[in-house]
Structure formats: structure tokens, C-alpha cells
Amino acid sequence: MTVTEVLRRFNRTYTQRIGVLEESFLGTGRPLAVSRLLFEIGSAGAVGVRELRELLDLDSGHLSRMLRRLEDDGLVATTVDGADRRRRLVSLTTAGQQAYDDLERRSDERASSLMAPLTPRQQERLADALATADLLVRAATVRLRQVGDDDPVAREATRRYVAELDDRFPAGFDPGPLAPEPDATWVVATSDGRPVAHGGLRPVPGRDDTAEIKRMWVDAGWRGAGLGTRMLRHLESLAREQGYRRVVLDTNGTLTGAIEMYERAGYARIDRYNDNPYAEAFFEKELSSAS
Structure with missing residues (x-):
């Protein structure tokens, strides 16, 4: 069987066995979608409506209807966030906690x-x-989108990128305050509303035909699923669309996995091209329409 046939067969088998086809999921009196929403609210403690929408990839109308059902059943309560009155928070009631525990x-x-x-x-x-299947299906369906460097998800990805390098580099990593870069293009990959990969593209001063790839990061739990390579190719595609003929990047010698990925992707080592004190290896790749 092909991969598509295997996946479809598994979906049919699994959804039947776990009760997805039943109107009352696991005998709770609620369908699977509403039960999943209850689970996510209970797992988070208190969560914003916007975060729920992104986490479950639901449109506003559908989410509102499911929340209304849980509210009508006395299982959740929606309040205004005291720190940001534009934000609505959803949390479990006492009855909701009991329903969550039962689920x-x-x-x-x-x-x-x-x-x-x-x-x-x-x-x-x-x-x-x-x-393995969970990781690969998540990787296949992950969302890549361009964001500003002030986007909350991008800030979280950058914070985790800096923290990981600080942990992995022998002498630590302290880039100082990261100033806004209005000419840069930033891309974040999200799954279930959370950042799992991040990377950027910015012009190289004095080299109009060259862009630099920066802050490539993949969540440790996602490595081995090809997400780093997908992000790299996506940034290369953006560089071509923006008229660049080549891309360069730098990295630290400690990051052997990243170096191997760049070499597999056709990057060639070059001499140092910047004064980044943490950079020890430098790469370049010519961009063709087929690359």
C-alpha cells in the first residue's frame, strides 16, 4: 500500500476504536470536539480565547458555539483578563473540573x-x-508564516533560541538586546499554537545580491522530523522571491547537527564575512530557480 493508503486505513481504524464516531465521546454525553476543548481548557488552567482558536485551528464562530455549550452546561466561565481587557480568558468551573477529571x-x-x-x-x-507517527504527522501539517519580530510567538521562539544556545555553547551565549530589524523577514513554524521552529532572512550590507539566514532554531522535541530542512528551504525560497542570488549564514562549531544539515543542503564553507564573536563556521549557497 502507498503511504496515503496506509494513513487513511489507520485513520479509519483508530477513529472507530477510540469512539470518535460516537455522538457521545467515551459516554460523556459530549462529542469529541467539545470534549477536546474541555481537555485543553483544563490542561491550561486558564487560557485565552484567541490561544484556543490557534491551538485547535478553529474559526471564531465554531469555537464560540462550543464554548457556549460548555458555558450552558456550567463547565466553563469566561472572564476579562485583568492585565489586558481586550483578552478573554476561559477557565473551568468546579463542575468543569469534575468533568475534566472524569474525561x-x-x-x-x-x-x-x-x-x-x-x-x-x-x-x-x-x-x-x-x-514516530505523531511527530511526522505534526511535522507534515506544521504551519509556517511570516511574522514581525514583535509577534508574541516570534518573541517566544527567539527567547528559546537564545536560552538553548546559552546552554549549549561552552562559554554561554549573550547576544544582548536584539534590536528590531525592519529590513528582515522572520518566519515562525507553529503547531497547536506554539512555536516549534523559527528563522530569519536579512540583507547583507554592501552585497545587494546576497541575503543572510539568521536565528535558525528547531525545538529539540521536533528534531529528526525534517523541520529544520523545511524551514531552510522556505527561507531560501523567500530569498529568491526577494531577488537575491545567494544566501550566507554562520554558526558555532558546537552545533554539529546544524552544520551537517547545511552541508547536505548544498552550502559550501567560506571565509569569515562578519564580526559575530560566536560564529566559527561560515557558509554560502548560490540560489538557482531549481534549488
């Missing part, structure tokens, strides 16, 4: 019953296979 119990019981006929070795194989 968790039922979900655990269903998962346990599905796994029970398998041997420990089979359960381990299934867990490994599902973890």
Missing part, C-alpha cells in the same frame, strides 16, 4: 483496554510507532 479517567481506561491484549513487547513497539 481523563475515561480516556485512560479506553487506552488501557486497547493495549491490554498486547504483550509488553508489543505495547512497547506500538508506543514507539505512535510516537
Whole structure:
């Protein structure tokens, strides 16, 4: 079977086995979509309506209808955020917490019953296979979008990028305040409303035909799924669209995985082209219409 056929077959099998087709998911009296919304609210404690919309990739109308049902059932309450009155927060009521706990119990019981006929070795194989499938499906459906460097998701990605380099570099990493770059293009990849990859593109002073790729970062839990390569190709495509003929980048020698990715992508080592004190390896790639 092809990959598409395998995925469709798995979807049919899995949705039937976990009760997605039932009007009352796991016997809760609520369909799966509403139960999922209850789960996300309960997991977060208190969460903004906008964050819920991005997390579940729902339009405003659909989300509002599901929230209204949970409110009518007395399970959630919506309030105005005291720190930002434009933001609405959703949290569980006491009854909602009880419903959340019941949903968790039922979900655990269903998962346990599905796994029970398998041997420990089979359960381990299934867990490994599902973890790999989950990562690859998420990577295939991740959203890449251009953002300003003041976008909250972009700021979070940059904060995590700086923190990781500070942890990995032998002497730490302290770039100081990162000033706005109005000529730069920033791209963030999000999954479930959270940043999982980030990168930027900016002009190189004095080289009108060359752009520099900056702040390439992929969440550690997503490495091995090809997301770094996808982000790199996306930035190269943006560079071509903006009229650049080549791209350059720098990195630290500690980041061996990144260096291997650049070399696989056709980047060639060049001499130092900037005064970045943390950079130890420098690369360049000519951009053609087919690259």
C-alpha cells in the first residue's frame, strides 16, 4: 500500500476504536470536539480565547458555539483578563473540573483496554510507532508564516533560541538586546499554537545580491522530523522571491547537527564575512530557480 493508503486505513481504524464516531465521546454525553476543548481548557488552567482558536485551528464562530455549550452546561466561565481587557480568558468551573477529571479517567481506561491484549513487547513497539507517527504527522501539517519580530510567538521562539544556545555553547551565549530589524523577514513554524521552529532572512550590507539566514532554531522535541530542512528551504525560497542570488549564514562549531544539515543542503564553507564573536563556521549557497 502507498503511504496515503496506509494513513487513511489507520485513520479509519483508530477513529472507530477510540469512539470518535460516537455522538457521545467515551459516554460523556459530549462529542469529541467539545470534549477536546474541555481537555485543553483544563490542561491550561486558564487560557485565552484567541490561544484556543490557534491551538485547535478553529474559526471564531465554531469555537464560540462550543464554548457556549460548555458555558450552558456550567463547565466553563469566561472572564476579562485583568492585565489586558481586550483578552478573554476561559477557565473551568468546579463542575468543569469534575468533568475534566472524569474525561481523563475515561480516556485512560479506553487506552488501557486497547493495549491490554498486547504483550509488553508489543505495547512497547506500538508506543514507539505512535510516537514516530505523531511527530511526522505534526511535522507534515506544521504551519509556517511570516511574522514581525514583535509577534508574541516570534518573541517566544527567539527567547528559546537564545536560552538553548546559552546552554549549549561552552562559554554561554549573550547576544544582548536584539534590536528590531525592519529590513528582515522572520518566519515562525507553529503547531497547536506554539512555536516549534523559527528563522530569519536579512540583507547583507554592501552585497545587494546576497541575503543572510539568521536565528535558525528547531525545538529539540521536533528534531529528526525534517523541520529544520523545511524551514531552510522556505527561507531560501523567500530569498529568491526577494531577488537575491545567494544566501550566507554562520554558526558555532558546537552545533554539529546544524552544520551537517547545511552541508547536505548544498552550502559550501567560506571565509569569515562578519564580526559575530560566536560564529566559527561560515557558509554560502548560490540560489538557482531549481534549488
